[in-house]
Every structure is written in C-alpha cells, then in structure tokens.
Amino acid sequence: NNILENIPSYVFATDRQHRYILLSDDLARFYGKRKEEILGKTHHSVFPENVADAIQATNEQIMTSGIAQQLEEVVESPVSGIPRILSTNKSPLRDEKGQIYGISGIATDITEHKRLEAQFRQAQKMDAVGRLAGGVAHDFNNLLTVINGYSAMLIERLAQEDPKREMAVETLKAGERASELTKQLLSFGGSACVGKELVELNEIVESVAELSRAAVGRRAELVL
Numbered sequence: 001n002n003i004l005e006n007i008p009s010y011v012f013a014t015d016r017q018h019r020y021i022l023l024s025d026d027l028a029r030f031y032g033k034r035k036e037e038i039l040g041k042t043h044h045s046v047f048p049e050n051v052a053d054a055i056q057a058t059n060e061q062i063m064t065s066g067i068a069q070q071l072e073e074v075v076e077s078p079v080s081g082i083p084r085i086l087s088t089n090k091s092p093l094r095d096e097k098g099q100i101y102g103i104s105g106i107a108t109d110i111t112e113h114k115r116l117e118a119q120f121r122q123a124q125k126m127d128a129v130g131r132l133a134g135g136v137a138h139d140f141n142n143l144l145t146v147i148n149g150y151s152a153m154l155i156e157r158l159a160q161e162d163p164k165r166e167m168a169v170e171t172l173k174a175g176e177r178a179s180e181l182t183k184q185l186l187s188f189g190g191s192a193c194v195g196k197e198l199v200e201l202n203e204i205v206e207s208v209a210e211l212s213r214a215a216v217g218r219r220a221e222l223v224l
Helices: 002-006 025-031 049-065 111-157 163-188 201-223
Strands: 010-015 020-023 069-076 083-094 100-109
Touching (some): 010 025, 049 069, 049 083, 049 100, 111 163
Antiparallel strands (some): 010 100, 069 083, 083 100
16 A cells, blocks of 8 residues: 555556546545545546546446557546646456456656647747748848948949939848848847847838839839
C-alpha cells in the first residue's frame, strides 16, 4: 500500500463489472471523494454518464482483446471542473488461470507538460517568422539602397525648377520611410541591433506601393 501511495500517478483497477477494486489516494482526491465512497462503485459514481460510458467502452475493448492500451484522455476534474490531460496505460488483469477479470491502470497528469510543449512550438514558429522577416528585410533593404542612391543622384542633377526633380524628391522620401520600416523588420528578425518599435505592416505596404508608383512615374517622365 505504501508503494501505491508513493507512485506520482493515479493508480486504479476495476473488475469485469467496471467496479473499482483498487485506487490510490491521489486518484480519490482527484475525484473529490474518499476511497471508501468509490471502492465497489463504477465510473458512474464519479463521472457524468457520457464520460463514464466512454471509459467503460474502452475498458470493455481491452478486456475483450486482451491487449493493453496507452492513450491520452481529457478528463474534467469533478472537484475543480477544469479539464486535465491524462496519459493513461491500461492493461487486462488476469487470474492464475490466465482469465481476464478486470483492468489495471496508471494515469499521469501531463497537462503542464502539454502546455510547455505548446509554448515551445509557438516559440519555434515565432523564430521561423522572425528569420523569414529578417531575410526579406535584408533583400528589400538592398533594393532600397539602389533606389535611394539613384534618387539622390537625380535630385543633384536636376535643376530646382525642373518638374522631374519633385518626383525624384518624393521617391527618395518614400524610400527613406521604407528603409526605417525595414530596420524594424530586421530588429524583429534579430538581424540588427536597433531600438525596439512596433511594426505597422499596413505602413510598410503603403510605402512600398507609393515607392512603386513614384518609380513608375519617374521612368515615364524620363522616357518623355
């Protein structure tokens, strides 16, 4: 009995009629009852009918096939009402003649493990997004360097009164705004040591669109 109570999991056994013939104190506490209130009773004494029916159906399958099963079950604690994720191993109980007379099982609460696992997966996704954003920002920044450089050269070469000069100025302004936004993306991707700021994706899209329109207009003017 001491061994049973020192196992850091819920231990139980039921007979052919799904009546509890053994359970650990931890499992009784999980059910919110004393062991004496559960022993000799079925799953219906601690679970809603639909949950108890599902558990007993699984147990019937194990007793019929004689094959042990390992499964994850989401079980709502009768005490707190909070769903818990249990990793449960169930095996058929056999007598000295090899006849199956019930089910034995051990269940471990893995709710916290699953939560940490989900957090880790989310962190991996965010890392992948950051790397992608950093790569795109690097390539985009290279293009902006060329666009801004040529825009600056055009501004220097065009006279103040030349209408094309204003177009070149606006192109350079849009390019510089886009450069600031790429710095934020590089920061998000961990590729640059710059101050942390919120990234407004709509702003990036609008700046790129504005830059594209200005570049198209500039080419048209130069052709004319």
